[in-house]
Amino acid sequence: MAVTEQPTALEIETLLKAVASERRVRILEWLKDPVAHFPVQVHGDPLVHGACNQFIADKLGVSQPAASRHLKVLTDAGLIIPTARKGWTYYRRNEAALDTLKQRFATL
Numbered sequence: 001m002a003v004t005e006q007p008t009a010l011e012i013e014t015l016l017k018a019v020a021s022e023r024r025v026r027i028l029e030w031l032k033d034p035v036a037h038f039p040v041q042v043h044g045d046p047l048v049h050g051a052c053n054q055f056i057a058d059k060l061g062v063s064q065p066a067a068s069r070h071l072k073v074l075t076d077a078g079l080i081i082p083t084a085r086k087g088w089t090y091y092r093r094n095e096a097a098l099d100t101l102k103q104r105f106a107t108l
Helices: 009-018 022-032 053-060 064-076 095-107
Strands: 080-085 088-093
Touching: 009 064, 009 095, 022 053, 022 064, 022 080, 022 088, 053 064, 053 088, 064 080, 064 088
Parallel strands: none
Antiparallel strands: 080 088
């Protein structure tokens, strides 16, 4: 969804579902400052690529499949961006989408 477009009811529902989970909100908070919240990564720069999916699972205290489900919901909503590197997937916040989300919620 482009910033200037009005979201459809389905897009609003997808965004609401994405932030309706305490774990997904925590992921978004941690990704705001990945250097402070995750260990040093070998293949990805946390400021450029984000945090490794395994580190996110470990910090959440859940299995890899459970973490992947949360990350998929956030990705499908456009709130995070996955980047594949050296066999791992790194996730970073989509700041433009998060800004749009704030603007859209303010108008509801």
